[in-house]
Amino acid sequence: MDFRSAVLDPSTGLALLGIFGALWVALGIWWGKKAKDLEGFLLAGRNVGLALGSATAMATWVTSNTVMLAPKFALQMGVWGMLAYSTAAFGLTLFAPLAFRIRRLMPAAFTSGDFVRLRYGRAAWVVFLAISLTYSMAWLVSMGMAGGKFLQALSGMPYLWGMTAILGVCTLYTLFGGLYAVIGTDFIQSVVILIGVVVVGVVVLNGVDMHHFYAALHDDHPALLKTFMPVALLSLFNNMFFGFGEIFHNNVWWSRAFAMREGVAPRAFALSGLFWLPIPVAAGFLGLCAAPLGINVPDPDMVGPLVASRVLGAAGSVVVFLVLFCSLASSVDSLLAATSDLLLEDVYRKMLNPGAGERVLRRASTWVVVGLGGLTWLLCAGDFGDLLQVLFLSGPLVGSAIWPVIAGLYWQRANRPGAVAAMLLGSAAGLWAYFAIGWFVASLIGTAVSMATVVVTTLAFPQPFDWNRLDERPAAS
Amino acid sequence: MFSKAFFNVLIVASLLLTAAAVVALLWLLVRDFLRERLW
Numbered sequence: 001m002d003f004r005s006a007v008l009d010p011s012t013g014l015a016l017l018g019i020f021g022a023l024w025v026a027l028g029i030w031w032g033k034k035a036k037d038l039e040g041f042l043l044a045g046r047n048v049g050l051a052l053g054s055a056t057a058m059a060t061w062v063t064s065n066t067v068m069l070a071p072k073f074a075l076q077m078g079v080w081g082m083l084a085y086s087t088a089a090f091g092l093t094l095f096a097p098l099a100f101r102i103r104r105l106m107p108a109a110f111t112s113g114d115f116v117r118l119r120y121g122r123a124a125w126v127v128f129l130a131i132s133l134t135y136s137m138a139w140l141v142s143m144g145m146a147g148g149k150f151l152q153a154l155s156g157m158p159y160l161w162g163m164t165a166i167l168g169v170c171t172l173y174t175l176f177g178g179l180y181a182v183i184g185t186d187f188i189q190s191v192v193i194l195i196g197v198v199v200v201g202v203v204v205l206n207g208v209d210m211h212h213f214y215a216a217l218h219d220d221h222p223a224l225l226k227t228f229m230p231v232a233l234l235s236l237f238n239n240m241f242f243g244f245g246e247i248f249h250n251n252v253w254w255s256r257a258f259a260m261r262e263g264v265a266p267r268a269f270a271l272s273g274l275f276w277l278p279i280p281v282a283a284g285f286l287g288l289c290a291a292p293l294g295i296n297v298p299d300p301d302m303v304g305p306l307v308a309s310r311v312l313g314a315a316g317s318v319v320v321f322l323v324l325f326c327s328l329a330s331s332v333d334s335l336l337a338a339t340s341d342l343l344l345e346d347v348y349r350k351m352l353n354p355g356a357g358e359r360v361l362r363r364a365s366t367w368v369v370v371g372l373g374g375l376t377w378l379l380c381a382g383d384f385g386d387l388l389q390v391l392f393l394s395g396p397l398v399g400s401a402i403w404p405v406i407a408g409l410y411w412q413r414a415n416r417p418g419a420v421a422a423m424l425l426g427s428a429a430g431l432w433a434y435f436a437i438g439w440f441v442a443s444l445i446g447t448a449v450s451m452a453t454v455v456v457t458t459l460a461f462p463q464p465f466d467w468n469r470l471d472e473r474p475a476a477s
Numbered sequence: 478m479f480s481k482a483f484f485n486v487l488i489v490a491s492l493l494l495t496a497a498a499v500v501a502l503l504w505l506l507v508r509d510f511l512r513e514r515l516w
Contacts, residue, residue: 034516044516045516047516048516049509049514049515049516050505050509050514051502051505051506051508051509051510051515052506052509052515052516054502054505055502055506058498079479079484079487082487180516187502187506190502191499191502191503194495194496194498194499194502195499197495198492198495198496198499201488201491201492201495202492205488205489205492210481210485211481214481214484214485218478218481222478225478225479225484226478226479227478227479261514271501274498275498275501275502277494278490278491278492278494278495278498279491279495281487281488281491282488282491282492282495285488285491
């Protein structure tokens with residue numbers, strides 16, 4: 001099938017990009033006026049309510065990877081592929097109690113780096129920042145590339161143009177509005193994503209005869225319906241642990257815990273996990289439709305948009321375009337903001353210029369956001385190929401950070417050398433597994449080695465920790 | 478092998494839950510707005 005026969009013409013794609021891009025930037029400028037000081041810009045005044053809090057957590061976790069890779073998982077691993085992707089929702093839900101404790105122990109903190117620095121000291125902080133920044137860049141680059149690819153596939157726009165437009169729009173409104181703009185636009189984007197997924201799913205469901213659909217899968221592609229599929233089962237646990245690692249360590253989620261009003265964060269994260277859970281199955285269903293509908297899939301990354309365009313025609317392409325654009329924007333803006341916070345607070349303020357005042361920091365934050373957007377563009381312009389590889393290469397790194405974070409928050413005797421060793425050994429073992437065995441076990445092995453290291457070192461060399469040291473407010477010190 | 482019934486329920490339930498999430502989010506938005514607790 002020539003999928004270009006059913007997709008948007010370039011002028012419609014450009015018009016949609018222009019309209020929604022202008023809308024996000026205008027809203028970013030408008031909401032940005034609420035940011036009266038640096039804390040307002042970085043953490044939206046620490047007063048975000050349940051509706052915006054739940055939506056921003058959910059929308060950030062619905063990346064273009066969710067919409068594009070869930071159908072790819074389904075195409076390659078069948079029902080288990082969709083279910084495997086869904087397990088990433090547990091990371092959001094399980095972050096709820098952590099968010100409660102983070103907010104209580106560190107009411108004045110800005111970043112996840114603050115926690116590691118205060119809890120485990122400088123060496124662990126540096127290792128943690130290296131892991132976190134590597135992962136954040138991998139995530140940003142994978143989404144920038146996805147943006148360029150999908151615009152190219154849907155509207156024929158050159159890869160470089162589409163990728164530049166998406167990164168440019170997100171950088172602009174993050175720059176003007178900080179976390180206010182990110183959280184505000186995330187709400188609208190999350191509603192668009194959810195409605196789009198339902199509309200496409202319902203129309204596809206109406207367009208196929210489920211009896212013949214199942215029979216076609218059963219007869220021609222039985223592997224996709226297998227209940228026992230070792231690779232898919234391994235990928236399920238791998239995905240789950242990757243999700244835990246991503247959420248537990250990354251400043252994207254910590255900054256939201258700091259930004260939400262007291263008592264809101266646990267409920268917001270629990271709800272966002274619930275909202276996110278069905279999306280990979282609803283989107284993944286499209287991947288399973290490819291074979292029974294006789295759609296040729298030249299690029300598995302594009303199977304979701306291909307099926308939607310084929311079944312819904314031009315209207316479907318518009319819906320898919322909007323869903324993917326919102327999925328990308330809601331994650332790129334969050335990553336830009338949270339990673340900029342990490343660079344500004346941990347690298348610039350704490351390492352390079354400890355005496356910097358509010359005005360200097362506000363100006364530096366502008367340069368950090370612009371610089372990060374520019375660096376992401378440069379890496380995306382190189383087009384590294386397979387999306388899954390880019391994303392999962394950072395899996396073992398974040399997996400190795402799960403246990404140092406959990407133990408650091410709840411286990412008073414967890415010690416500094418143990419945390420450093422857990423992150424280094426877990427990352428090394430996970431990377432070895434990635435290349436020696438495969439991506440589907442890398443996070444699993446990285447997490448297991450990290451866990452064993454934390455447990456053994458804590459039991460062998462316990463170091464009691466005073467929780468009050470996590471609160472940096474002047475009155476508390 | 479996953480049964481036809483399981484497969485159908487899985488797909489339909491995922492779409493219903495996604496639709497429910499939209500309703501819940503909009504309801505929370507209105508509630509927070511009326512209580513002046515959006516931000």
